[in-house]
Amino acid sequence: MASVAARELADGEVVFVGIGLPNLACNLARATHAPRLVLIYESGAVGAAPERLPVSIGDPALVTGSLMVCGMVDVFQLLLQNGRVEVGFLGGAQVDRYGNINTTVIGPYARPTVRLPGSGGAAEIAIHAQRTLVVSKLSPRAFPERVDFITSPGHRSGGVPRTQLGMPGAGPVKVITDKAVLEADEATGELVLAALYPGVDPSEVQAGVGWPLGSRPRLGRIDPPTATDLRLLRHVLDPKRLHLKA
């Protein structure tokens, strides 16, 4: 997943990096095909060049050697709300049919079965980033027809399309999973099957998704990770398996 996600980032792009697997994918991209990727962390590091994989998004290694360190008022107003972020990169406990993400609660808000951490910067990243990438493992629990709580908005919320809601960014254009890549249909905003990992049958993807999954007319084939990617991920970027354990 980290390797497939990293390929979505072009060299020189400005990417707002979320916690967890997105953090690993962005650092893999920077170590391989995108050395001039500008990593922005909500903690205030801009153009970070971490010498070790940051465990948290506030790691001291994000500061040492970065292009700029600013306060968080500046991060959200001068960079994100100003429209300077090209790619937002998010994980999610639940992702639904229209790409809405839930990282707040499983169950009702007032008395949740599972209390998740909440938004952090994810809500505003999903609203403002020019496009958003999402990484999440397939399972019917993780991909319900409707999320229990919309933390970060996708393409349609309460039946209203995101353009009518006044969101500047294009929203979650791709969802990278462990079996396939889903893309948002341009007309309806619904997530549909776009590409498969080697040896995966479309029925396996459907089994991990809680709505009748549509499909692109022609499915792409996703190449397996390169030997370089695997070496970097396992031995350089995440030797303690902080992110790769999943």
Add this chain to the structure above:
Amino acid sequence: MRDAIARFVHDGDTVVIEGFTHLICFAAGHEIIRQGRRDLTLCRLTPDLIYDQMIAAGCARKLVFSWAGNPGVGSLHAFRRAVEGKGGPPLEIEEYSHFGMVARFAAGAARLPFWPMRNYMGTDLPAANPRIRHVTCPYTGAALATVPALNPDVTIIHAQRADALGNTQLWGLVGVQKEAAFASAHVIVVVEELVEEAVIRSDPNRTAVPAMIVDAVVVEPWGAHPSYAQGYYDRDNDFYVAWEAISRDPDALERYLDDCVRGVSDRAAYLEKHPGLTARLKAAARFCSGVNYGF
């Protein structure tokens, strides 16, 4: 530290211990637990381990926040137990996103009643928190989300250095330390190092908090551990990982508080309980090239 907390933190106060991953003053949180404060409204973007400990210790009535997890590890279990109704003291919550909390501090620091932002459309956050509202822009007619100012009774910030009057310099990730301090009725500054005023004056761009808003200066080396102070010591990621098991088990958490918080008199005693810690986490030197302030 004992005197500063006794004087400026009272039962029922709205208290901010800020610091985004960096410069989180655990020493102050531990002293508040030792002094047995109750009914506090605790505000922070990321409650982190320190508020998990304070919630478990029964200091908090309410939590105001935007991301309540153990960064890079998992959950804050005392917080989760309280919110999921699975034991521990009851806890009221008021939830925003990071931009919302940042904007609340910005409004508070500027002494404005609220802050406008282009945000929250399509999310369920305004339904969960009725204090997230909207205004119509008087110039464009656009609908803008608003959050109310946050003006704490007391804000505690950690920093690398200050002079005796409280002119405070910090570097690395600065979070909302400055806005939280300016928003507050009282400010306690806790520093790694006390320096002469001449040191502050040699590099004035690095001063985030001037003495005029500071009520107390506490010199407390390693006061942010297991958080960190850039240039002084690294984040104790091993402890953050270990917190998962400690906080998951209420008895283990209680033993931790008895042993490392209530069982020590101050930060120096806390450090004595952790032999080898300072050698393990002490930062390597990476000095900047310096700037010319001449004219």
